[in-house]
Amino acid sequence: MSLACGIDFGTSNSSVGFMADGEPTLVPLEGESVAMPSAIFYPAYGGSLSFGRAAVGLYIDRENGRLFRAIKSILGGSLIHETTAAGGRRVAFTAILGRFLHHLKEKTELRAGRSVESAVLGRPVFFVDDNEAADRVAQDQLAAAAHAQGFKNVLFQYEPIAAALDYERRIEREEIALIADIGGGTSDFSIVKVSPKNRRKIERKDDILANAGVHVGGTDLDYRLSLKQVMPLFGYQTRQRKRPELDLPNGYFHDLAQWHRIAFLYNNKTLEELKQLRAVADEPEKVDRFVRAIDDRAGHRVAGDVEGAKIILSDAATAMIDLAYIDETLHIETSRRLFEETIANECRKLSDCVAHCLKTAGVAAAEVxxxxxxxxxxxxxxxxxxxxxxxxxxxxxRGDKFASVGVGLTIDSGLKFGSGA
Incomplete structure:
Protein backbone atom coordinates (compact mmCIF):
# COMPACT_ATOMS: atom_id res chain seq x y z
CA MET A 1 0.00 0.00 0.00
CA SER A 2 1.28 3.45 -0.88
CA LEU A 3 1.78 6.26 1.63
CA ALA A 4 0.71 9.90 1.85
CA CYS A 5 3.04 12.68 2.91
CA GLY A 6 3.00 16.35 3.75
CA ILE A 7 5.53 18.58 1.96
CA ASP A 8 6.58 22.02 3.12
CA PHE A 9 8.42 23.23 0.02
CA GLY A 10 9.72 26.56 1.22
CA THR A 11 11.55 29.41 -0.42
CA SER A 12 14.46 29.05 1.98
CA ASN A 13 13.95 25.65 3.67
CA SER A 14 11.89 22.52 3.10
CA SER A 15 10.64 19.53 5.09
CA VAL A 16 8.54 16.42 4.46
CA GLY A 17 6.77 13.96 6.74
CA PHE A 18 4.33 11.04 7.00
CA MET A 19 2.03 9.64 9.67
CA ALA A 20 3.41 6.69 11.64
CA ASP A 21 1.37 5.02 14.40
CA GLY A 22 -0.94 8.01 14.44
CA GLU A 23 1.82 10.59 14.94
CA PRO A 24 3.40 13.00 12.44
CA THR A 25 6.96 11.97 11.62
CA LEU A 26 9.28 14.33 9.79
CA VAL A 27 11.92 12.73 7.60
CA PRO A 28 15.60 13.40 8.42
CA LEU A 29 16.87 15.01 5.23
CA GLU A 30 20.50 15.74 6.10
CA GLY A 31 21.92 13.77 8.99
CA GLU A 32 19.36 14.17 11.77
CA SER A 33 18.08 17.52 10.48
CA VAL A 34 14.46 17.46 9.31
CA ALA A 35 14.77 20.84 7.57
CA MET A 36 16.92 21.34 4.50
CA PRO A 37 17.79 24.46 2.52
CA SER A 38 15.82 24.56 -0.73
CA ALA A 39 18.97 24.37 -2.83
CA ILE A 40 20.28 22.26 -5.71
CA PHE A 41 23.82 22.09 -7.11
CA TYR A 42 24.36 20.91 -10.69
CA PRO A 43 27.97 19.82 -11.43
CA ALA A 44 29.33 21.62 -14.48
CA TYR A 45 29.74 18.57 -16.68
CA GLY A 46 26.95 16.33 -15.46
CA GLY A 47 26.92 13.79 -12.67
CA SER A 48 25.02 13.43 -9.42
CA LEU A 49 23.07 16.42 -8.12
CA SER A 50 23.52 17.65 -4.57
CA PHE A 51 20.81 19.12 -2.36
CA GLY A 52 20.46 21.33 0.69
CA ARG A 53 23.51 22.13 2.80
CA ALA A 54 25.65 19.83 0.67
CA ALA A 55 24.70 21.85 -2.42
CA VAL A 56 25.54 25.15 -0.72
CA GLY A 57 28.81 23.66 0.58
CA LEU A 58 29.96 22.61 -2.89
CA TYR A 59 29.26 26.10 -4.17
CA ILE A 60 31.14 27.75 -1.30
CA ASP A 61 34.05 25.37 -1.89
CA ARG A 62 34.15 26.68 -5.48
CA GLU A 63 33.24 23.40 -7.14
CA ASN A 64 32.57 23.93 -10.82
CA GLY A 65 28.81 23.99 -11.32
CA ARG A 66 25.58 25.91 -10.73
CA LEU A 67 23.76 26.52 -7.46
CA PHE A 68 20.04 27.24 -7.44
CA ARG A 69 18.32 28.63 -4.34
CA ALA A 70 14.89 30.12 -3.63
CA ILE A 71 13.53 28.25 -6.67
CA LYS A 72 9.99 28.46 -5.29
CA SER A 73 10.12 32.18 -6.09
CA ILE A 74 9.77 31.52 -9.81
CA LEU A 75 6.25 30.08 -9.45
CA GLY A 76 3.65 32.30 -11.09
CA GLY A 77 6.19 34.28 -13.09
CA SER A 78 7.62 34.10 -16.59
CA LEU A 79 10.91 32.51 -15.47
CA ILE A 80 9.20 29.17 -14.92
CA HIS A 81 8.96 28.75 -18.70
CA GLU A 82 12.63 29.47 -19.36
CA THR A 83 15.69 27.24 -19.47
CA THR A 84 19.17 27.81 -18.11
CA ALA A 85 22.58 26.22 -18.47
CA ALA A 86 23.18 23.56 -15.80
CA GLY A 87 25.13 20.34 -15.79
CA GLY A 88 26.49 20.91 -19.28
CA ARG A 89 23.07 21.31 -20.91
CA ARG A 90 19.97 23.47 -21.00
CA VAL A 91 17.58 22.65 -18.17
CA ALA A 92 14.02 23.92 -17.74
CA PHE A 93 13.26 25.63 -14.45
CA THR A 94 10.23 23.35 -14.14
CA ALA A 95 12.65 20.41 -14.20
CA ILE A 96 14.88 21.99 -11.53
CA LEU A 97 11.90 22.55 -9.27
CA GLY A 98 10.60 19.04 -9.97
CA ARG A 99 13.97 17.46 -9.25
CA PHE A 100 13.94 18.97 -5.77
CA LEU A 101 10.46 17.57 -5.10
CA HIS A 102 11.65 14.19 -6.39
CA HIS A 103 14.50 14.26 -3.87
CA LEU A 104 12.01 14.83 -1.02
CA LYS A 105 9.88 11.95 -2.33
CA GLU A 106 12.89 9.60 -2.51
CA LYS A 107 13.96 10.49 1.04
CA THR A 108 10.44 9.79 2.34
CA GLU A 109 10.16 6.45 0.56
CA LEU A 110 13.56 5.38 1.84
CA ARG A 111 12.61 6.28 5.42
CA ALA A 112 9.11 4.77 5.31
CA GLY A 113 9.95 1.70 3.24
CA ARG A 114 6.89 2.31 1.09
CA SER A 115 6.06 4.15 -2.11
CA VAL A 116 4.59 7.64 -1.79
CA GLU A 117 1.89 8.54 -4.29
CA SER A 118 -0.18 11.16 -2.44
CA ALA A 119 0.83 14.49 -0.96
CA VAL A 120 -0.53 17.57 0.73
CA LEU A 121 1.68 20.46 -0.35
CA GLY A 122 1.86 23.68 1.58
CA ARG A 123 1.19 26.91 -0.23
CA PRO A 124 1.28 30.56 0.82
CA VAL A 125 -1.99 32.43 1.04
CA PHE A 126 -0.81 34.26 -2.06
CA PHE A 127 1.96 33.08 -4.35
CA VAL A 128 1.54 36.38 -6.19
CA ASP A 129 0.11 39.51 -4.56
CA ASP A 130 -2.95 41.19 -6.09
CA ASN A 131 -3.16 38.82 -9.06
CA GLU A 132 -5.61 35.94 -8.63
CA ALA A 133 -4.96 34.55 -12.11
CA ALA A 134 -1.19 34.40 -11.57
CA ASP A 135 -1.79 32.88 -8.13
CA ARG A 136 -3.87 30.06 -9.64
CA VAL A 137 -1.21 29.52 -12.28
CA ALA A 138 1.48 29.24 -9.58
CA GLN A 139 -0.45 26.52 -7.74
CA ASP A 140 -1.12 24.70 -11.02
CA GLN A 141 2.60 24.85 -11.85
CA LEU A 142 3.53 23.35 -8.48
CA ALA A 143 0.88 20.65 -8.85
CA ALA A 144 2.13 19.79 -12.34
CA ALA A 145 5.71 19.54 -11.06
CA ALA A 146 4.57 17.17 -8.30
CA HIS A 147 2.55 15.02 -10.70
CA ALA A 148 5.54 14.79 -13.03
CA GLN A 149 7.56 13.28 -10.17
CA GLY A 150 5.09 10.46 -9.54
CA PHE A 151 2.62 11.98 -7.09
CA LYS A 152 -0.75 10.71 -8.31
CA ASN A 153 -2.85 12.62 -5.78
CA VAL A 154 -1.95 16.19 -4.88
CA LEU A 155 -3.86 18.48 -2.53
CA PHE A 156 -2.91 21.87 -1.10
CA GLN A 157 -3.20 23.45 2.31
CA TYR A 158 -2.42 27.00 3.36
CA GLU A 159 0.84 27.08 5.28
CA PRO A 160 -0.54 29.06 8.26
CA ILE A 161 -3.42 26.56 8.56
CA ALA A 162 -0.85 23.76 8.64
CA ALA A 163 0.96 25.62 11.43
CA ALA A 164 -2.38 25.90 13.27
CA LEU A 165 -2.76 22.11 13.11
CA ASP A 166 0.65 21.77 14.74
CA TYR A 167 -0.22 24.30 17.45
CA GLU A 168 -3.57 22.62 18.13
CA ARG A 169 -1.77 19.48 19.35
CA ARG A 170 -0.51 21.29 22.46
CA ILE A 171 -3.63 23.11 23.73
CA GLU A 172 -6.14 22.07 26.38
CA ARG A 173 -9.00 24.46 25.65
CA GLU A 174 -10.59 26.23 22.72
CA GLU A 175 -8.77 29.36 21.58
CA ILE A 176 -8.81 31.94 18.85
CA ALA A 177 -5.27 32.00 17.47
CA LEU A 178 -3.50 34.31 15.09
CA ILE A 179 -1.05 32.14 13.16
CA ALA A 180 1.92 34.10 11.81
CA ASP A 181 4.08 32.20 9.33
CA ILE A 182 6.96 34.43 8.26
CA GLY A 183 8.87 32.45 5.68
CA GLY A 184 11.61 33.02 3.18
CA GLY A 185 9.38 34.32 0.39
CA THR A 186 6.00 35.17 1.90
CA SER A 187 4.33 36.09 5.17
CA ASP A 188 0.97 34.48 5.86
CA PHE A 189 -1.58 35.01 8.59
CA SER A 190 -4.69 33.11 9.63
CA ILE A 191 -7.27 33.61 12.36
CA VAL A 192 -8.29 30.11 13.43
CA LYS A 193 -10.46 28.55 16.11
CA VAL A 194 -8.39 25.74 17.58
CA SER A 195 -9.71 23.16 20.01
CA PRO A 196 -8.63 19.77 21.38
CA LYS A 197 -11.94 18.23 20.28
CA ASN A 198 -11.40 19.26 16.65
CA ARG A 199 -7.99 17.66 16.12
CA ARG A 200 -9.35 14.77 14.04
CA LYS A 201 -11.75 16.84 11.93
CA ILE A 202 -10.98 16.60 8.21
CA GLU A 203 -13.01 19.65 7.21
CA ARG A 204 -12.03 22.79 9.14
CA LYS A 205 -13.67 25.41 6.95
CA ASP A 206 -15.89 26.70 9.75
CA ASP A 207 -12.89 27.09 12.08
CA ILE A 208 -10.90 29.26 9.66
CA LEU A 209 -12.10 32.80 10.26
CA ALA A 210 -9.74 34.56 7.85
CA ASN A 211 -6.58 34.20 5.80
CA ALA A 212 -4.29 36.97 4.59
CA GLY A 213 -0.83 37.08 3.08
CA VAL A 214 1.74 39.36 1.56
CA HIS A 215 4.81 38.70 -0.56
CA VAL A 216 7.29 39.72 2.11
CA GLY A 217 9.75 37.20 3.52
CA GLY A 218 13.31 36.66 4.62
CA THR A 219 14.73 36.87 1.11
CA ASP A 220 13.12 40.30 0.68
CA LEU A 221 14.87 41.48 3.84
CA ASP A 222 18.18 40.16 2.47
CA TYR A 223 17.48 42.01 -0.77
CA ARG A 224 16.80 45.31 0.98
CA LEU A 225 19.90 45.06 3.16
CA SER A 226 22.04 44.16 0.15
CA LEU A 227 20.74 47.09 -1.91
CA LYS A 228 21.27 49.47 1.00
CA GLN A 229 24.79 48.54 2.07
CA VAL A 230 26.43 46.13 -0.36
CA MET A 231 25.37 46.90 -3.91
CA PRO A 232 26.49 50.58 -3.73
CA LEU A 233 30.02 49.20 -3.23
CA PHE A 234 29.57 47.12 -6.41
CA GLY A 235 28.49 50.11 -8.52
CA TYR A 236 24.81 50.53 -7.68
CA GLN A 237 23.78 54.22 -7.98
CA THR A 238 27.25 55.07 -9.33
CA ARG A 239 27.16 57.95 -11.83
CA GLN A 240 28.28 57.73 -15.42
CA ARG A 241 31.49 59.62 -16.08
CA LYS A 242 30.41 61.46 -19.23
CA ARG A 243 26.75 61.76 -18.22
CA PRO A 244 26.90 62.63 -14.53
CA GLU A 245 23.14 63.13 -14.34
CA LEU A 246 22.65 59.37 -14.93
CA ASP A 247 23.35 56.34 -12.78
CA LEU A 248 24.61 53.08 -14.22
CA PRO A 249 21.74 50.77 -15.27
CA ASN A 250 20.50 49.22 -12.04
CA GLY A 251 19.06 45.91 -13.23
CA TYR A 252 22.32 44.04 -12.72
CA PHE A 253 22.55 45.12 -9.09
CA HIS A 254 18.97 44.12 -8.33
CA ASP A 255 19.69 40.69 -9.79
CA LEU A 256 22.82 40.21 -7.68
CA ALA A 257 20.83 41.12 -4.56
CA GLN A 258 18.13 38.45 -5.14
CA TRP A 259 18.78 34.76 -4.51
CA HIS A 260 16.68 33.45 -7.40
CA ARG A 261 18.08 35.94 -9.93
CA ILE A 262 21.80 35.45 -9.30
CA ALA A 263 22.15 32.41 -11.57
CA PHE A 264 21.09 34.50 -14.57
CA LEU A 265 24.22 36.64 -14.23
CA TYR A 266 26.65 33.77 -14.73
CA ASN A 267 27.30 34.02 -18.46
CA ASN A 268 29.79 35.63 -20.82
CA LYS A 269 27.24 38.11 -22.15
CA THR A 270 26.73 39.62 -18.70
CA LEU A 271 30.47 39.78 -18.10
CA GLU A 272 30.99 41.68 -21.35
CA GLU A 273 28.16 44.08 -20.50
CA LEU A 274 29.64 44.72 -17.05
CA LYS A 275 33.02 45.49 -18.58
CA GLN A 276 31.31 48.02 -20.82
CA LEU A 277 29.69 49.58 -17.75
CA ARG A 278 33.09 49.80 -16.14
CA ALA A 279 34.34 51.86 -19.07
CA VAL A 280 31.66 54.53 -18.50
CA ALA A 281 31.49 54.41 -14.69
CA ASP A 282 32.67 57.37 -12.65
CA GLU A 283 34.00 54.89 -10.07
CA PRO A 284 35.16 51.92 -12.15
CA GLU A 285 36.80 50.17 -9.20
CA LYS A 286 33.32 49.45 -7.82
CA VAL A 287 32.23 47.73 -11.01
CA ASP A 288 35.48 45.74 -10.85
CA ARG A 289 34.08 44.13 -7.69
CA PHE A 290 30.90 43.16 -9.51
CA VAL A 291 32.92 41.67 -12.36
CA ARG A 292 34.99 39.68 -9.87
CA ALA A 293 31.85 38.36 -8.16
CA ILE A 294 30.47 37.11 -11.47
CA ASP A 295 33.78 35.87 -12.85
CA ASP A 296 34.36 33.86 -9.64
CA ARG A 297 30.69 32.84 -9.41
CA ALA A 298 30.60 34.25 -5.91
CA GLY A 299 27.15 35.87 -6.11
CA HIS A 300 25.41 33.34 -3.86
CA ARG A 301 28.26 33.63 -1.38
CA VAL A 302 27.72 37.39 -1.21
CA ALA A 303 23.99 36.83 -0.69
CA GLY A 304 24.74 34.26 2.01
CA ASP A 305 26.97 36.69 3.89
CA VAL A 306 24.25 39.35 3.77
CA GLU A 307 21.75 36.80 5.10
CA GLY A 308 24.22 35.84 7.84
CA ALA A 309 24.49 39.44 8.98
CA LYS A 310 20.69 39.73 9.05
CA ILE A 311 20.50 36.67 11.30
CA ILE A 312 23.18 38.02 13.67
CA LEU A 313 21.22 41.28 14.00
CA SER A 314 18.32 39.37 15.55
CA ASP A 315 20.44 39.13 18.72
CA ALA A 316 23.19 41.74 18.32
CA ALA A 317 23.29 45.49 17.77
CA THR A 318 25.91 45.26 15.02
CA ALA A 319 27.19 42.77 12.48
CA MET A 320 29.95 42.57 9.88
CA ILE A 321 29.56 41.62 6.23
CA ASP A 322 33.05 40.45 5.33
CA LEU A 323 33.56 40.35 1.56
CA ALA A 324 37.37 40.17 1.56
CA TYR A 325 37.17 37.36 -1.05
CA ILE A 326 35.88 40.03 -3.46
CA ASP A 327 38.12 42.88 -2.29
CA GLU A 328 40.46 42.63 0.71
CA THR A 329 39.30 46.10 1.83
CA LEU A 330 35.59 45.19 1.76
CA HIS A 331 34.49 44.87 5.39
CA ILE A 332 31.01 46.32 5.81
CA GLU A 333 29.67 47.11 9.27
CA THR A 334 25.91 47.18 9.64
CA SER A 335 23.62 47.72 12.59
CA ARG A 336 20.20 46.68 13.77
CA ARG A 337 19.10 50.31 13.71
CA LEU A 338 20.06 50.74 10.06
CA PHE A 339 18.57 47.36 9.16
CA GLU A 340 15.26 48.24 10.80
CA GLU A 341 15.19 51.56 8.94
CA THR A 342 15.88 49.68 5.72
CA ILE A 343 13.01 47.20 6.18
CA ALA A 344 10.49 49.69 7.62
CA ASN A 345 8.26 49.45 4.55
CA GLU A 346 8.20 45.65 4.73
CA CYS A 347 7.27 45.85 8.42
CA ARG A 348 4.39 48.22 7.60
CA LYS A 349 3.11 45.72 5.04
CA LEU A 350 3.11 42.98 7.66
CA SER A 351 1.29 45.13 10.20
CA ASP A 352 -1.30 46.14 7.60
CA CYS A 353 -1.77 42.50 6.62
CA VAL A 354 -2.48 41.49 10.23
CA ALA A 355 -4.99 44.34 10.54
CA HIS A 356 -6.70 43.20 7.33
CA CYS A 357 -6.84 39.62 8.59
CA LEU A 358 -8.46 40.68 11.87
CA LYS A 359 -10.98 42.86 10.05
CA THR A 360 -11.88 40.08 7.60
CA ALA A 361 -12.36 37.65 10.48
CA GLY A 362 -14.55 40.11 12.37
CA VAL A 363 -12.39 39.54 15.42
CA ALA A 364 -11.40 42.27 17.85
CA ALA A 365 -7.79 42.34 18.96
CA ALA A 366 -8.81 41.51 22.54
CA GLU A 367 -10.47 38.30 21.35
CA VAL A 368 -7.18 36.82 20.09
CA ARG A 398 6.78 30.00 19.22
CA GLY A 399 6.64 26.87 17.11
CA ASP A 400 9.63 25.25 15.47
CA LYS A 401 10.62 27.88 12.94
CA PHE A 402 11.47 25.32 10.26
CA ALA A 403 9.27 22.35 11.18
CA SER A 404 5.81 23.52 12.36
CA VAL A 405 4.36 23.84 8.88
CA GLY A 406 5.79 20.48 7.84
CA VAL A 407 4.27 18.81 10.91
CA GLY A 408 0.88 20.38 10.19
CA LEU A 409 0.94 19.33 6.54
CA THR A 410 1.82 15.81 7.62
CA ILE A 411 -1.16 15.77 10.01
CA ASP A 412 -3.35 17.05 7.18
CA SER A 413 -2.10 14.35 4.81
CA GLY A 414 -3.11 11.71 7.35
CA LEU A 415 -6.56 13.25 7.79
CA LYS A 416 -7.19 13.54 4.04
CA PHE A 417 -5.54 10.38 2.73
CA GLY A 418 -5.29 8.13 5.80
CA SER A 419 -2.19 6.04 6.51
CA GLY A 420 -2.24 4.78 2.93
CA ALA A 421 -3.61 6.16 -0.34
Missing amino acids: DTVFFTGGSTFIPAIERACLVHTPQAKIV
Missing part, protein backbone atom coordinates in the same frame (compact mmCIF):
# COMPACT_ATOMS: atom_id res chain seq x y z
CA ASP A 369 -5.91 34.47 22.76
CA THR A 370 -2.59 33.48 21.19
CA VAL A 371 -0.19 34.55 18.47
CA PHE A 372 1.62 31.47 17.19
CA PHE A 373 4.86 32.22 15.36
CA THR A 374 6.60 29.97 12.87
CA GLY A 375 9.00 30.60 10.01
CA GLY A 376 12.65 31.53 9.85
CA SER A 377 12.13 35.30 10.00
CA THR A 378 10.01 35.40 13.15
CA PHE A 379 13.06 35.94 15.37
CA ILE A 380 13.82 39.33 13.80
CA PRO A 381 12.72 41.84 16.46
CA ALA A 382 11.23 44.38 14.01
CA ILE A 383 9.23 41.64 12.27
CA GLU A 384 7.89 40.36 15.58
CA ARG A 385 6.86 43.86 16.66
CA ALA A 386 5.07 44.46 13.36
CA CYS A 387 3.06 41.24 13.78
CA LEU A 388 2.11 41.99 17.40
CA VAL A 389 1.19 45.65 17.19
CA HIS A 390 -2.54 44.91 16.83
CA THR A 391 -2.71 42.15 19.48
CA PRO A 392 -0.71 43.44 22.47
CA GLN A 393 -2.62 41.34 25.02
CA ALA A 394 -2.27 37.98 23.28
CA LYS A 395 -0.05 35.18 24.56
CA ILE A 396 2.99 34.54 22.36
CA VAL A 397 3.87 30.96 21.44
